[in-house]
Amino acid sequence: MNARIAAVDYFLPAGELTNEHLSVQFPEWTVDKIAAKTGIRTRHIANAAESEASLAVMAARALFDNNDIESSAIDFVLLCTQSSDLSSSAARTVQRQLGLRLGIAAIDINLGCSGYVYSLGLAKGLVESGVAKNVLLLTADTYSRYVNSADKSVRTLFGDGASASLIAAGAAESRHLYAFEYGTNGSGGNALIVPNGGRRPGQDIAPSSATDVRGLVSNGFDLFMDGPAIFNFTLSVVPTTVESILHKAGLGLDDVDLFVFHQANAFMLQHLRRKLGIPPERFFISLENSGNTVSSTIPIALSEAQKQGVLQPGMRVMLLGFGVGLSWGGLMVQW
Numbered sequence: 001m002n003a004r005i006a007a008v009d010y011f012l013p014a015g016e017l018t019n020e021h022l023s024v025q026f027p028e029w030t031v032d033k034i035a036a037k038t039g040i041r042t043r044h045i046a047n048a049a050e051s052e053a054s055l056a057v058m059a060a061r062a063l064f065d066n067n068d069i070e071s072s073a074i075d076f077v078l079l080c081t082q083s084s085d086l087s088s089s090a091a092r093t094v095q096r097q098l099g100l101r102l103g104i105a106a107i108d109i110n111l112g113c114s115g116y117v118y119s120l121g122l123a124k125g126l127v128e129s130g131v132a133k134n135v136l137l138l139t140a141d142t143y144s145r146y147v148n149s150a151d152k153s154v155r156t157l158f159g160d161g162a163s164a165s166l167i168a169a170g171a172a173e174s175r176h177l178y179a180f181e182y183g184t185n186g187s188g189g190n191a192l193i194v195p196n197g198g199r200r201p202g203q204d205i206a207p208s209s210a211t212d213v214r215g216l217v218s219n220g221f222d223l224f225m226d227g228p229a230i231f232n233f234t235l236s237v238v239p240t241t242v243e244s245i246l247h248k249a250g251l252g253l254d255d256v257d258l259f260v261f262h263q264a265n266a267f268m269l270q271h272l273r274r275k276l277g278i279p280p281e282r283f284f285i286s287l288e289n290s291g292n293t294v295s296s297t298i299p300i301a302l303s304e305a306q307k308q309g310v311l312q313p314g315m316r317v318m319l320l321g322f323g324v325g326l327s328w329g330g331l332m333v334q335w
């Protein structure tokens with residue numbers, strides 16, 4: 001059997017942080033300048049009662065309701081998050097709140113912007129090995145909780161959100177999820193990090209995140225981003241990964257109907273698109289109303305592409321994620 005993405009949906013919290021709000025606080029960046037630089041007009045922000053788990057539950061409910069999926073069919077939950085509210089897994093909260101069966105597996109995966117691609121690889125393994133029949137693959141983050149309100153470079157980019165996908169068996173004769181490529185460079189981890197996010201204080205991990213270097217007051221529990229380093233990392237790994245995926249799949253660039261990359265920011269995506277020579281109509285950008293939602297950007301974009309009629313059955317789609325870690329990965333999907 002071959003695993004496929006049987007359905008995908010998403011959920012964004014109601015609270016919003018618009019460019020208008022941001023430019024009141026940072027008048028040197030106008031509404032249009034932020035939009036031009038990032039491609040983002042608004043981001044959704046979780047309120048105090050919401051968590052990564054509650055956003056994931058809402059995304060799963062949307063998936064079930066919109067696709068007539070019985071929750072009793074789920075036998076494995078994978079939840080990709082980097083902003084868990086509790087020390088126990090968010091996946092177990094989801095199991096309880098969705099009322100899923102007791103005899104199922106539910107685990108978290110700790111990964112950022114490449115997380116959907118990695119989780120798809122794991123879900124494929126579970127389905128194709130016969131370990132699970134219906135994997136509920138969730139991505140959920142509340143990165144706004146990590147963002148220093150005075151740090152305009154990350155505040156303009158990140159938004160909260162969650163996605164839900166059903167990974168199940170598809171037609172045995174078709175390749176549905178294939179030509180996976182992965183990459184990891186742990187030495188670049190300090191370019192995008194919450195320095196004190198773990199149990200060990202972070203000065204040694206990310207010296208450039210120190211308060212005097214950043215020029216803003218920070219207790220180390222907020223997200224530090226070296227924007228140019230992330231930009232350079234992306235420009236160095238994305239083109240070679242695209243080439244490797246095409247080679248593995250036996251395809252050329254023109255054989256791909258749609259490219260859906262991690263929606264980090266539109267400025268960087270357009271730069272990559274031009275460098276790769278991909279025409280705009282085959283390169284899907286969808287972050288104007290959601291911002292960079294970490295591991296949820298690719299499934300949100302897939303769901304939007306489907307709703308807008310851009311993504312049609314049978315299309316060959318390349319997915320590619322990159323970011324925190326540093327970590328990257330991609331694959332081909334036969335939709």
Ligand SMILES: CC(C)(COP(=O)(O)OP(=O)(O)OC[C@H]1O[C@@H](n2cnc3c(N)ncnc32)[C@H](O)[C@@H]1OP(=O)(O)O)[C@@H](O)C(=O)NCCC(=O)NCCS
Binds near residue numbers: 037
């Ligand atoms: C952050 C990033 C957009 C900055 O781009 P850059 O061109 O190197 O930015 P610079 O700091 O040189 O600034 C260029 C201009 O854009 C402005 N600018 C930078 N970021 C901006 C933002 N978010 N909104 C509005 N203006 C912005 C600067 O103020 C500067 O304006 P000026 O020319 O009037 O002085 C770029 O480094 C980047 O895309 N990095 C990757 C970040 C990312 O995607 N992180 C998530 C990874 S998962």
